[in-house]
Amino acid sequence: MCPIECSAAGPAAKQGISQYSLTQWGHRDGLPSAAIYAIAQTPDGFLWLGTADGLIRFDGIRFFQVPLMGKGDTAFGKVKALAASADGALWVGTETGILVRIDGPAMKSLTLNLPISSIRERPDSLIEVEASNQVFRVSPATMQVTTTCQVRSASALVSAPHPPQSMPLAKVDPTECGLQSAHNIAPSILDRTHLASDQIRSILPDTDGNLWLATRESGVIRVSNTVGEARAEKEQFSVVDGLSSDSVWTLFQDREHNLWIGTQNGLNRLRYDKFATMTRRSGLLSNNMTSLAVVGSKVFAGSAVGLNEITATGAKSVLRESILSLTGGIDGTLFAGTPHGLSVVKDGRSHVVQPGVQVTQITSIAQSSTGELWFYDQHGGLFRWEPGQVAIAVTTPALQSKAVSVIAAGTHGEVWFGLSTGEIVLYNGVTFHQFTAADHLPGGSPHAISADSDGGVWIASERGLARYSGGRFTSWSRKNGLPGSRVLWAVPGPGGRLWLGYNIGVASVTVSDLLHAATDPKSLVPYDFYDDGDGLHSNPDLHGSTPVAVLPDGRIWLTTSEGLATIDPAHIRKNPVAPPVHIVQITVDDANVDVAKAITLPPRTRRIEINYTGLSFTNPRKVTFRYRLLGFDSQWNIESTRRFATYTNLSPGKYRFEVLAANDDGVWSTEPAVLDFTLLPAFYQTKWFIALCLLALLLAILLLVRFRIRSVADGLRLRFEERLDERARVAQDLHDNLLQDVMGISLQLEIADELTPPGAAGKPILSRALQLSESALAQGRGALTTLRATMVSAQDVLQTLKLTATHFTEDRHQAIRYITEGTELPLRAGVGDEIIQIACEALRNALQHTRGRVDVRLSYTPNVFTLHIHDEGPGISQPILESGVPGHFGLTGMRERASRIAATLTIESKRGNGTQIRLTVPGRMAYPDHNASPSIWGRLQARWSGTHRQP
Structure with a gap:
């Protein structure tokens, strides 16, 4: 079979049947049943198979066996007919006579009690079912039979519901009963296939004008419908070609133009490939091709067995001699390196030329545009030869004694040499210039060099791709997004694209994308990649120095691990069908x-x-x-x-x-x-549970705070009890010692005063001393009383403040106004002492620094005791308010005392607006029997404030 044929029927019609890509599925691929009797495709894209073991749905990767009527393991039995209707439903016919309509998850059935052999949808939307020797017309809406009649013939059925008018088949009258019979096939078709009509099970016209025949014992046969077809009478695809069985039951073409073949032993797919391949079966002398060359519009392929010319009908043998290297000459001559030297092939004739040197291992060869022939012999080195003269050995240091892996001619007379050590040498017609990795070459041995129409040169090497343009190299590799770093060859193609050969496939990239990636390190090169899924059945391989050849029309030929492959970049058949x-x-x-x-x-x-x-x-x-x-x-x-x-x-x-x-x-x-x-929440993920958790956390915090406050308060109470014990001891000492001594002094002074005459000079001094001793005695008794007291009343506070005021003038006494608010509650003794000392210090400061009125306010509430002193003086400056007066510690002492009783002391003052001093003592600290139960928030605030102000 020829790999590339000419026909007006379409791209697929131009390709021989042996060049279609075949894929088959069987039990090992998950196919539940290997006998495939019917194939259909519904509008949703799924492929349906009628098999010996029921109905199977296929998505290209996985098979799924469909149960009948949703009854679990209950299968359809043997399914012999399938049809997809325009409304998207699938019609299934079984050998037991059950007709089933599947529309999504819904199934409806009708029992005909006769084995169903075919189904098709009529133009009037009725479903025509052939069962045994009868035809039933069924209404999809009611699933009832509307008409029944006898079949004219049913030996073979047309797989396509609407055959093209150009088909050489008798037309079906839609008003008559019966389906198309194989007996109505044009005699010319039967003559060309050499088959009797009873050997044909079904026929299928494809979208490219070919006619496909499913036979009982001869596999699949393709017959062209093109007038004046010059091809062989028939083309056959059988077990020899890889078909799963020669017993073919059904044919089907899907909407992507793939041909599906159901046989007795599995499912097969024939697909028009982007690549066509050639092997020894196509006429090649060997599957291990070493070199390719183009001469005019002809492609030559060399191997260790000989030389082939690729023709429209296959491969023709030209020379039966081992070919080491090939290159096409500028005058239609083909040069070949052989074990006997240098051979020339022209006009179908070949002969060995005498370059004047002994050469037997020419592994690289190229002819420049000026006519010089450059070749490298593994034993003799590099030579330059002009026909009719003696070859000259190249002695330039850049090339002498170095192995040349590839030679390529440029478009302007230059010649490029790739060295096995990784360097590239350019001969510009005058001098040789050597390039190394320092010139931005990717490194590794060069595999192929090719020039493009823009004057650039592409180098494919072991470690990447490079381009020479404008006097410098630019390199790309896997890190730039290419499929790999080892590039076997690189050739320009139509449309500004570059084609790259890898040992895993062929890539196609645009030159503009490559140049963009070279300037933008973050940009990756997008590419199209072709492998065995595109018809490249064997991997690209590198046996010689020229693994690729490009025809003038842009078609690319390449050597593979088994034969040759070719692709036409200008006519790649794209798949325009978006996959559901x-x-x-x-x-x-x-x-x-x-x-x-x-x-x-x-x-x-x-x-x-x-x-x-x-x-x-x-x-x-x-x-x-x-x-x-x-x-x-x-x-x-x-x-x-x-x-x-x-x-x-x-x-x-x-x-x-x-x-x-x-x-x-x-x-x-x-x-x-x-x-x-929808993913339902667990109970602990619900909003109410989260709210309860937050509430529980809040309550835990409150309890912790409450516990902390109680703990601190208990500690303070213990300290105050210790202070009360200390006060009792001090009171006892004061009574037993100091007051007794003062009383004795006072008695002695009274006696001295009585003995001193009234007019004596010391009489006034003695009287003053007597007054001071009596005052000290009175104050001592007062202090004793205070020390012995366990509670402090408002009267005690006010008397102390009034006694403090006596140290000032009478007019200042009159400026003080004492106010008591709320129901008086006795103060704890220790706390009361601290309150009195703070009040006395505040009153002294107010009387000392103001001439206006001073208000002293005592406020009792169950939760808090408040002392408020306000004067109308000049106020306290902010620096003094913050740091106090150097050498004076009144304000500091007030704050320290407030801290000791967990109280809050606030001093507010502005220059010219007086001073306000507020002392706030929590009720739990101020009152010995605290029993208040108002707002918990108020208590917490007060307690927490007190807690954080502990010394």
Whole structure:
């Protein structure tokens, strides 16, 4: 079979059947049943298979056996007929006579009690079913038979519901009963296939004008429908070509133009590939080709066995001699390096030339645009030769005694040499210039060099790709986004694209993208990649010095690990069909959930796995996906071929999962598949539970604060009890010692005063001393009383303040106004003493620094005792208020005393507006029997303030 043929029928019609890519599925691939009787594709994109063991749905990767009527394990039995109707429903016919209509999750059935052999939809939307020797017309709405009649013939059925008018088949009258019979095939078709009509099970016209025949024992036969076809009478595809069985039951072409073949032993797919291949079966002398060369519009391929010319009908042998290297000359001459030296092939004739030197291992060869031939012999080195003269050994230091791996001619007379050590040498017609890694070469041994139309030169090497332009090199490798760093070859193609050979496939990039990536380190080079999924059945390989050749029309030929491959960059058949995308399954903590119903997931769901599929059957493994979970993902996830998404430990809430798919040529589906689900919260994830937790936390904090306040208060009470004990001891000492001594002094002074005459000079002094001793005695008794007291009354406070005022003039006494507010409560003795000392200090300061009125206010409430002293004096400056007067410690002492009783002391003063002093003592500290129960917030505030002001 020829790899590339000429026909007006379309791209696929130009390609021989042996060059179609075949893929087959059987039991080892998960196919439940190997006998495939019928194939159909519904509008949602799924492929359906009627098998010996029921109905199977296929997405290109996985098979799913469909149960009958949703009854679990109950299968359809043997399914012999399938048809997809325009409304999206699938019609299934079984050997037991059951007709089933499947529309999404719904199924309806009709029992005909006769084995169903074919189904098709009529133009009037009725379903025509052939069962045994009868035809039934069924209404989709009622699932009732409307008409029944006899079949005219049913030995073979047309797989396409609407055959093209150009088909050489008898037309079907839609008003008559019966389906198209193989007996109505044009006699010319039967003559060309050498088959009897009873050997044909079904026929299928494809979209390229070919006619495909499914035979009982001869596999698949393709017949061209082109008028004046010059091709062989028939083209056959059988077990010898890789078909799973020669017993073919059905044929089907999907909307991506893939041909599906159902046989007795599995499912097969024939696909028009982007690459065509040639092997020994196509006429090559060997599958291990070493070199390629183009002469005019001809391609020559050399191997260790000989030389082939690639023709329109295959490969023709030209020379039966080992070919070490090839190059096309400028005058239509082909130069070949052989073990016998240098050979020339022209006009179908070959002969060995005598360059004047002994050469037997010419591994690299090229002819410059000036006519000079450069060749490298592994034993003799590098030579330059002009026809008719003696070859001259190149002795330049840049090339002498160095192994040359590749030689390439430029477009302006220059010649490029790649050295096995990684250097590149340029001969510009006059001098040789050597380039090394310091000139930004990627490094590694060069594999191929080619020039482009812009004057640039591309170097493919072991460690990357390089381009020489404008006197400098630019390099790219895997780090720039290329598929790999080891580049076997690089050749320019049409449309400003560069084609790169790798040992895993072929990449196509735009030169503009390469140049952009060279200037932007963050930019990665986008590329199209072709591998076995595109018809490149064997990997690109490097056996010789010229592994690739480009024809003038842009078609590329390359050597592979098994034969040759070719692609036409200008006529690559793209797949324009966007793949429908479906969500097929959701697994929640290892349990499957029905995606057809509203999904509500239970609380404490840990792991959610969503399985989806994209229905592109041309190259299913290259279908890429991107997805996101609204409510969790902020953007689309990175594109990948993975067909599932996993989420763990999601928070409760409502979510929407969206997924898009792209086919092998990057055509994306327009609408995403959507799955909505709600994840219920556990009781501890509900709002009321969170509110209760917050309330419990708040109560715990309050209890902790309360406990802390009580602890501090208890500590203060113990300290005050200790102070009371100390006061009792001091009072006892004061009574037993100091007061007794003062009383004795006072008696002695009285006696001295009585004995001193009234007119004596010391009489006044003695009288004054007597008064002071009596005053000291009175004050001592007062202090004793105070020390012995366990409570301090308001009267005690006021008397002390009035006694303090006596040290000032009479007019200042009159300026003081004493006010008592609230029901008087006795003050704890120790606390009362501190309050009195603070009040006395504040009153002394007010009387000393003001000439106006002074207000002293005592305020009793159950929760707090307040002392307020206000004067109308000039006020206290801010520096003195903050730091006090140097050498004076009145304000400091007041603050210290307030801190000791857990009280709050506030001093507010402005120049010219007087001073206000407020002492606030918590009731628990001020009163010995504190029993108040007003606002808890007030108590907490007061206690907490007191707690944090402990010394």
